[in-house]
Amino acid sequence: MAVIGGGVTGLGVARDLAQRGVTVALFEKGDLASGTSGRSHGLLHSGARYAVKDPVSASECAQENRILKKIASHVIEDTGGMFVAVEESDLEYERVFLDGCKKSGVRVEELSIKESLSREPYLNPNVVATYLVDDAAIDPFRLALANFLDAKSNNAQIFTYTPVRLLVEQGEVTGVRLIKSGENVHADIVVNATGAWAGEVCRQAGIKLEVKPNKGTLVVVSKRIVNTVLNRLRPPSDGDILVPHQTTMILGTTSTYVRTPDNLLPTRKEIKLIVMEEEKLVPLVRRLRVIRAFSGARPLLEGGSGREAARTFLVIDHDESGVKGLITVTGGKLTTYRLMAEKTADLVCAKLGVRAPCSTDKEELPEVPVKSTLERYEALEGELRDGKEVVCECEMVTRSEVEKAFNVLAARTLGDVKRRTRMGMGECQAQMCAYRVADLMAESFGFGADEALNMLSDFLREQWKISRVLEGSQKAQTEFFKTMYRLAGSLDG
C-alpha cells in the first residue's frame, strides 16, 4: 500500500491502515502538513457554518467534532464558538440557520447579548443576536504529528521530501516512482490523498478529475483578545471567522479559484478586506498588528462559486472507470479528515480482503513530545529552573524541543522545526531565533556550516515572501531584520 500526500488526510489514511495491520508507505513531496493542512484556519467546525447550504457536510462536521474532541483533545483547545449577528440584516439569516442546524444535528444554544459580552468583552457591543456552538481551535501541525507518530508506531513508513509519480503499467497503477532517486516502489493500491493536487496526480494515470484549487487567505494578528471562535451569522462570506490560536488570532478567510495550488501568496487587498470585515465582530482588531498572512488551497469538488461548492468529500475507486490500483480521496475539511481516512481505508481493505474494522474513532491519538505555546507558558517556571535554554522567546521554544523535532519528529529544515514547535510563529516572525536554530543545527545535528547557512537563507527567503504585502510597523520590522541578516550578517540569497 502506498499513500501519496502527507497532509492530515494522507497521514490519517496511513494511521488507519497501519492500525488494521496493512503495510503502508507514505510519500510526501515536502514536509508533513506543509500544504493545505498547515495553511488552514485551524478551526474544528461544529458544522453550523454549513448547516444551511451543505447539510451533509454539516452533519459530518458535527459527528467528527465530537470524535476528535475525544481522541485528539491534546491538540484541541476547546474554546467553544459563537455565531454573532452584528447588523439587523444578519437576522434575516437567523431562521434558516437555526432550521439548518436542527436538521443536520448541529447543537446550537441561544446566548443573551449580556452573557456573550461578559464572556467576550472585546466583542462588538452592538451585536443583535448570539448563538453558542461547539467550534474549537485545533492545531493542524500537532494533529498531523500525532497521526504521524501513531502510524509509525504501527510500522507505517513515512517519507517526507520524497516527490513521486504514479507508476503506470498497461493502464494499471502498480506503484510509485521516486522522482529524486528514480527508484520504483510497487504497491497493490496507491491512495492519492493530495487534496488540491489530486487532479494533477490523476492526470499521471490519464484520468480526468475535476478538483478545483480554491485559494483561501488568512491573517495572523499578534494579540489574542478573544477566547471563543467567532463566526458572523450570515451566509458564508469573506472575513467572517476569527479563531484564537495559542498567543495569536487567525482571521479569515477569502475564496477564489486559482489555476494551481502551488505558491499561493496573499494580496494586500485580501488582507485589508479580512481586517475590515472582522472589525465588525471585534472592533479592536484594526489596531492589532498583522504579523503574517498566508494562503491555502481548498480542494473543492463542484462548479459554482467557491462559497457554493460542497465541502463534502469523495472517495473515488478509479477501477470503476477502468484504471486499476488507484483510489483518490479529496474534497472535505480539516474537521472531517478522520472520516475521509476511514472511508478510504474501508475501500482499500475491501479490495485487499482485510477484515479488521476501523478503530481510529476510538483509539486516542498519541501525545506529541513538543509542547504547545500555552502549555509552555504554564510550564515555564519549571523549564527555566531546569536550566533549559530557550531558543525562541516569542513562543518559548526550548533547545530540547528543537532536538526532539529533529530526532523524534523527522524535521529536516528550519521550516520543519517551525511547523513542529511554533518556533518563529510569534511577534518577531523567527527573525531573532532563526540564526540561533541554524547554529544549533551546525552544533548538534551534523549539518555543515555551509549547509546550515543555506538552510537559514532558504528559510528567511520564505519568511520574507510576505513582506511586500505587510504594512506599518510590521513592514518596518521586516526591513530592519532584512538589513540585519543581509548587511550585518552578509547573508545572501
Added chain:
Amino acid sequence: MTGKVDVLIVGAGVAGLTAAEIIGEGGFQVLVLASGYGCSQASSGTIDVLGRYKGENVLDVEAALEKFVEEKPWHIYALAGKKTVLNALSDFQFRSGGLYAGGGGRNMKIITPLGTVKSTYLVQFTMLNASFESLAESKVMLVALPGLTGYAPHIIAGKMRNKGIDVKMTKLDLFATSPFQLASSVESNPEVLIEKLREVGAGDHDWVVFPPILGLRNVKETWQVVEEKLGTRVVELPSLPPSVPGKRLYFLLRRRCEKAGVSVVLGKIVKGIKLMGGKVTRVLTNEGSYVPSALILSTGWMLDHVLRIRGMPRRGKNEYGIKVEGVENLFFARTLVSHEEKIGLGAAITAGWLVGKAALDYLRGRK
C-alpha cells in the same frame, strides 16, 4: 517644553549625531530629539561604505566609488562626491579616539556574526584581525557563551575548519541578561573572564576569538588587560543587533556631541511641522513645540515606513536630495542602506556630514 533653537535635529542615529557635532562645533546651538537610542546600536558597528559593486566584492573603495557615483547620480555618495565621502570617513576615524581602524581608501574582509565574509571599510580596532586570512594556519580558541545571542559560534567554527584553521571552541558559563551587561561587567572586572579562560588553556593558542564583549566604554584598556594577562593575541568578532560595538559607537558619538555643546533629548516623538513663507516655523512634538532656525530630519528609512509627520512637504518618489524644493531651512539626512551593495553606516556618516555642512552654511548666510 517650548524653545527657540538654532538647529533642531530629529533622530539620534549616526547621521543625526554626525550632523549635530559639525553644527555644534560651528558655534550654533543644536538640539537633537529622538524617540529612542537611534539605529547605531542596531548595527553591527562596522562602517560599511560599499562592500559590493555589480556583484563583485569591493576592495579598492576609491575606484569603485568613482564608478558608483557616475551610475547613481541621485545617491548620497554622488551628491557628496567621492572626495567628500572619503574625507568624511577619515574625519570620523580620526575623531574616534582610536576606536576605529582600517580605511585608507580600501576595504578589508572580516568574518560576520554568521560566519560569512563581508567587505567593510572601518572596523573597531579589536576586529582588525577578524578575518580568515589573519587567523589562517594558526591555533584558535573560539569563545562561545551559551545564552549570549548575536552570533552563530558553531557555524563560525565550521567555516574556520573549512579554511583549515585549527579551531577549538570553549563554552564559558558566564551569565548575563544582555550583551551590554556582560561587556560592562567584563570592563569593570576582567579577572573573572581571564581566570576562566586560563583554566581551559587559552594561553596555548595563537588567537583567542571573542564575541564583542571586551568592554563597553573603555574598550582599549579592557582589551589590553585581557591580551596581556592571557599572553596570547585577542580578537573580537562583530555581532548582530543589539550589538555591543553599535553601543560603543553610540557612546562615542554622544561624547563627541557633548564636547561640541549639543543637547540630546530622548523620548521625544515629532508629530508635525508648520510651514510659513517657505520656512519651517514650528516643530510639534508629543511634549511641547520648538521654533528652530533650521530643521534636520535624520530619521532614516523610518520616515518612509513608519513615521507620520503632519505638514511634511511631499517629496517625489525619486527625490533623494538633502533639500526639498521651496523650503529653505529643512534638510534631510536620508541614508540609503543597500543589502546588495553592502552600504550601511558609510552612507549615514556621509549624509550627516553633508547635511551638517549645508545647514552650517545656511545659518552662516543668515547672519
